[in-house]
Amino acid sequence: MDFTQWIHDKNSSSHWWFVKRLSANDTGQTDSHQVGIYIPKRLTDNILKHISRTDIKNPDLHLPAKIDSHGMPQQTVRVIYYNSKKHENKPKGRDEQRITQWNTDLSDSPLQDGANTGAIAIFSFELDPNSGQATGINAWICTGLEEENLLESLIGEVLPGELLEERADNLLSGFIPAKQVAKTRLILPEHWRTAFPSGKEIIDYLDENFRFQTTDPDKLLTDRRREEYKLFLEVEKLHVLDQVQAGFQSVDDFISLANSVSNRRKSRSGKSLEIHLEDIFRKFGLTEFGTQCRTEGNKKPDFLFPSCEAYRDNGFNQDKLRMLAVKTTCKDRWRQILNEANRIPYKHLFTLQEGVSENQFREMQDENVILVVPEKLKEKYPKVVQSKILSLKDFINHTKSV
Missing domain, CATH: 3.40.91.80 (Restriction Endonuclease)
Incomplete structure (x- = not known):
């Protein structure tokens, strides 16, 4: 099946998308006991409410599934909530949701193929029109840069470790929900209210005003990127929230704003990693480059x-x-x-x-x-x-x- 046609077929309110880059743990390369595809709690709370409970141990649900990108026949997978931490009050228990048994009905599942580590995978959940709950899954694993570039041009950059989930027609219309993160502790400069700062300006302001509690370059990079994203979202809110709350005169006005937000997020994420590395090199004495x-x-x-x-x-x-x-x-x-x-x-x-x-x-x-x-x-x-x-x-x- 053609990827463009597949996207077109799933672009409706009756599909809910979960998008991520497959980790080595997802594809079974790390010898971890955590087998299967990790899915976020927000997704189960919205479209898999049957398993979003703690009164019974490890509630599960079996769903029909197909990996369309590789022409795989339909199989049955298990969606399960490992809930021993909350059901049995185990401090070190598990509290995670996963889709498992990809290799049970069929062998050699592409989702368990190490060669697909790092690839973008889309899990499109078909929804019951009455209950809004998932009744099946169609998956697509991007087979190369051409498919990944097409997808990211529509929904924004899909970064490693980030989980993106939303109703398909929302995602594909330019509505990209921000990750749920805590609010920044920094006070935004007044002039940022009238002019959206560049990525370099945001990072420089963060560097001058936020005290990071680490002297390790690896942790500092992770912490800086996290705090930069919080700051970026606050700036975005200044420039977008009033427009959203005021409402829209037409669908075109909504789409125009959504695309503007989407494009700005893409532009920001594309360069920020290099800027952070440049600053960290200098902080740790690697000044000649x-x-x-x-x-x-x-x-x-x-x-x-x-x-x-x-x-x-x-x-x-x-x-x-x-x-x-x-x-x-x-x-x-x-x-x-x-x-x-x-x-x-x-x-x-x-x-x-x-x-x-x-x-x-x-x-x-x-x-x-x-x-x-x-x-x-x-x-x-x-x-x-x-x-x-x-x-x-x-x-x-x-x-x-x-």
Whole structure:
């Protein structure tokens, strides 16, 4: 089936979408006991109320399901709420909802294929017209960048670790619900009320006014991104909420505002990771680097160490050169960095992707790509590769020593 047609078929109020990037845990690459696809509580509270309860242990529901992207036949999956933490009052018990048994009726499910780690998956729940509850699931796993780019052009960037769920027609009309996060403690500058600040302005203001309680670069990156998002949402509220509360004269007016919000969020998320890394490098003493330098074939790697000039100087010892590419996800994008700096044989790649398959990691090794991820994300990678991945702190210290 064509992906565009599939989206068109599901674009209605009778479908509820859950969208995420598959983690190594989802695809069974981490040997975790938590088998199956994790789903958020808001989704079960809305369309799977049968299992959203704590008076019985581990309530479940069986639903028909099909993975349309790979032409799989219909099967039966189990949606279950593991609720021992609340049902049995176990402090260390489980409190999570998952879709399991993808490999029970059928073997070799694409959702349990390590090669799909990092891919965007859409779970489209068909809703009963009377009760509004889920009666079945159609899934689509994006098979490449073309499909991912098409989807993200419609609903915004799908970041690793983020869970996006909403009625399909809302998502596809430009209505992208913000993650539920606590309100920022910072007071917004008065001039932000009249002019929406750039991403760099927001990050600079955060850096000057928020005191982070960590001296670890990996945790600092995670904390900064979280606080930046809180700040961004408050600015967005200043510029959008009044318009929403005032109502709309037409559907076109609503769609215009929704698309404006969507485009701004895409623009913000695309550049913020690089800005945060640039600031963190300087804070931890890695002060010599160039950004967006032009190399062979007019390529522009995200970071070159120690400088653009050093890279262009053929007399400079190439053993002292380093390159860092920055990509929120790397499944189908890591090969893009291979020819960005020909003088540097080993390419470092920073990513937020939650795991890769062992096969893909070996492919990266064969091409001399070295992964760099926040320390906390290492546990989301297969155990056999964790020792071969650098944390952000490792990368900073190693590059400084060179």
